[in-house]
Amino acid sequence: MRFCQVKVVVAMLVLASHKVSGGFIDMDTPIAARTTRSLIDGSVYNLVMSDEFNTPGRTFKDGHDPIWTALDKSDDDSSSAGGGSLQFYNSSFVTTTPDGMLKIKAAVGKTEWNRYDHVKKEWKNEKSYFNSGMMQSWEKFCFTGGIVEIDIMFPGEAFIGGLWPAVWMLGNLGRATYEASTNNIWPWSFDKCDRKLQDKQTISACNTLNHFGMNPHQGRGATEIDLVEVMTGDSGGPFDQTDPPISLPYADFTLQVAPGVADNRPQSGSLPARKDTVNKHGLLQFRAQTWYDDLVLGGNTSINPFFYGTYLDETKPGEPVTRTKKQAFQADAVGVVHQLTPAHFNRTHTFRVEWQPGRGGRLDWFVKAHKLETKNGTSSIEGDGLGDDWVPAFSLKDESLENLMGSQIPIEPSYLIMNIAISSTWGFPYDVPSWCKRCYDCNDPKCACAFHPGFCNMLQHSDTAMYLDFVRVYQSDDQTAHVGGNHTLGCDPPEYPTKEWIEGHEYRYMRNPPFVYEDKKPLRKVQRGGGVCRHDSDCGGNITHVNLTAVYQSTGRRMKEEKQIGRGKCVQRQLFGILFSTEAENVCKCNQGFTGPYCMAQDHIDDTPKAKELNAPTSPFATISNLQVTPFMWAILITLFLVVSVSTILQVMSKRSIKKLEEVKGYDAGLVQNSGIIMTGAPA
Numbered sequence: 208m209r210f211c212q213v214k215v216v217v218a219m220l221v222l223a224s225h226k227v228s229g230g231f232i233d234m235d236t237p238i239a240a241r242t243t244r245s246l247i248d249g250s251v252y253n254l255v256m257s258d259e260f261n262t263p264g265r266t267f268k269d270g271h272d273p274i275w276t277a278l279d280k281s282d283d284d285s286s287s288a289g290g291g292s293l294q295f296y297n298s299s300f301v302t303t304t305p306d307g308m309l310k311i312k313a314a315v316g317k318t319e320w321n322r323y324d325h326v327k328k329e330w331k332n333e334k335s336y337f338n339s340g341m342m343q344s345w346e347k348f349c350f351t352g353g354i355v356e357i358d359i360m361f362p363g364e365a366f367i368g369g370l371w372p373a374v375w376m377l378g379n380l381g382r383a384t385y386e387a388s389t390n391n392i393w394p395w396s397f398d399k400c401d402r403k404l405q406d407k408q409t410i411s412a413c414n415t416l417n418h419f420g421m422n423p424h425q426g427r428g429a430t431e432i433d434l435v436e437v438m439t440g441d442s443g444g445p446f447d448q449t450d451p452p453i454s455l456p457y458a459d460f461t462l463q464v465a466p467g468v469a470d471n472r473p474q475s476g477s478l479p480a481r482k483d484t485v486n487k488h489g490l491l492q493f494r495a496q497t498w499y500d501d502l503v504l505g506g507n508t509s510i511n512p513f514f515y516g517t518y519l520d521e522t523k524p525g526e527p528v529t530r531t532k533k534q535a536f537q538a539d540a541v542g543v544v545h546q547l548t549p550a551h552f553n554r555t556h557t558f559r560v561e562w563q564p565g566r567g568g569r570l571d572w573f574v575k576a577h578k579l580e581t582k583n584g585t586s587s588i589e590g591d592g593l594g595d596d597w598v599p600a601f602s603l604k605d606e607s608l609e610n611l612m613g614s615q616i617p618i619e620p621s622y623l624i625m626n627i628a629i630s631s632t633w634g635f636p637y638d639v640p641s642w643c644k645r646c647y648d649c650n651d652p653k654c655a656c657a658f659h660p661g662f663c664n665m666l667q668h669s670d671t672a673m674y675l676d677f678v679r680v681y682q683s684d685d686q687t688a689h690v691g692g693n694h695t696l697g698c699d700p701p702e703y704p705t706k707e708w709i710e711g712h713e714y715r716y717m718r719n720p721p722f723v724y725e726d727k728k729p730l731r732k733v734q735r736g737g738g739v740c741r742h743d744s745d746c747g748g749n750i751t752h753v754n755l756t757a758v759y760q761s762t763g764r765r766m767k768e769e770k771q772i773g774r775g776k777c778v779q780r781q782l783f784g785i786l787f788s789t790e791a792e793n794v795c796k797c798n799q800g801f802t803g804p805y806c807m808a809q810d811h812i813d814d815t816p817k818a819k820e821l822n823a824p825t826s827p828f829a830t831i832s833n834l835q836v837t838p839f840m841w842a843i844l845i846t847l848f849l850v851v852s853v854s855t856i857l858q859v860m861s862k863r864s865i866k867k868l869e870e871v872k873g874y875d876a877g878l879v880q881n882s883g884i885i886m887t888g889a890p891a
Contacts, residue, residue: 368440381429395428420707461542568691747774775806
């Protein structure tokens, strides 16, 4: 009975310590930005996720933040046939600045590691001569449908080519830069059974049994929506192939989708030919090319004539993944180029995409401009950073995809990615002299001809970085107010599960040797406190904040905007929860509502519905997460253990004493038990 009572007390302590909170909204997001209106249908959308990056000194290394993870690894693309990635992603290249901006750097820096070649069965030395940052919300924050807004300043110089900055979204079934996870998964958005395509799409609608929690007869993939990618450089004027004329630098707005057009595709370097061309003799010279119809462009925007997609061919020995000839397929890039100006690299500009998912849905990209009154009337000026008016740039409806290839607007739970890549296939010199050695080490004079003039100097002698002022995601509560499917939150929604698939193929989502030796799972658990400190300020103890979320949610918004000081304290390690530690250094202990080793991150908890949990056997402890056993709890538990132990020992000793008295003296056990050790008679 006592043991049952102890279990009940322990359970009550555990439940009492579980802080119930949820949502992904940054408490610093202004009240005025808590809602927005669709620029398509005018309906109201509510904020569901935001990060204002106002807290300086945040870190995003794996296990440091509940929403973001900055990578520490090479890009798998660098070791693939045809891949050209040159950067090594380093989490220390992602942080927040004192003036409240996310900063992602790029710089010259040599990184070496050993990679095991499974074909030649030997270790190979790998090198990267550039460092940069990638931050992603994979398996932490995902959403399906809604509005995404970013306020961003692009890195480097507008007219020096070589950097590849981007903000994009990817379906949660694929993890960016982990090529084993995206092989024949990216960028499929096809939910029909086509036997000719079944081998090419790993999770096909033809599959009667889709294991690992997948729904039967449901085609799945890791779809990609590029909110903005940037190509820098000096084109010497507008490109002849664009309409209207576009020059470098420009931004890409793109949907990457499969299956793609296999035959009679547009040729790279020219716009799609929409009509047959005949020669002077009346004979057919060029057939109209097959491409997507009803693409709507606005402002300084042209169809992208330089990239129509990727053919994922049969792989070669030594690549990170294996793809047979039957599994090779074409992916399409349905996108546009939009004119940028030097101002985009000197101040922040706001970009928006509205995503209505699935069959009947659409994608719409917007930029900001301002109206200018002239003698000739009113014109709209883009790109100077002064604009407050949204201007439509590119619209893609689901009908365009369905009518041509049977694909659909993405409906996968997707996560956010922000990064700077450096690739020999993006913005680097295309034609180099025959004597030029194609190498990419800025410290090797022989490689200078493979870079654009000024590229190495820019990375070596300036603080080259991309800055984001905010990221905000909105969704509609009224599913009848927009076209397409429902808006949902979560990485593992019941309609499109991902968790069991990821756990069943865990190795595909983990780093390759030698980095994987440090990892037990694809993601580390977020560490709450524990960072070594000397002062409270090391733990955010000097940071003031106002919880605008509480103000916004208060009745009538009558709550005052009261400042609160401190996110954590620097305490002795023994007070952090390790009772018997003899170590003397101090560590951070986070206040309620904050997390991370140094308490710099807000403690967002994912309380969205999850397919795996809904399918799992129920347990009274199933909803308990992020449990932290405090010193007080340890003391209570140990006290209870000692009480039970001492009580048990006394009972055993008492029984032994009684038994011994019965054997030696012959006393009545009942009398002894009733009278303690008092003797009521003499031996016979």
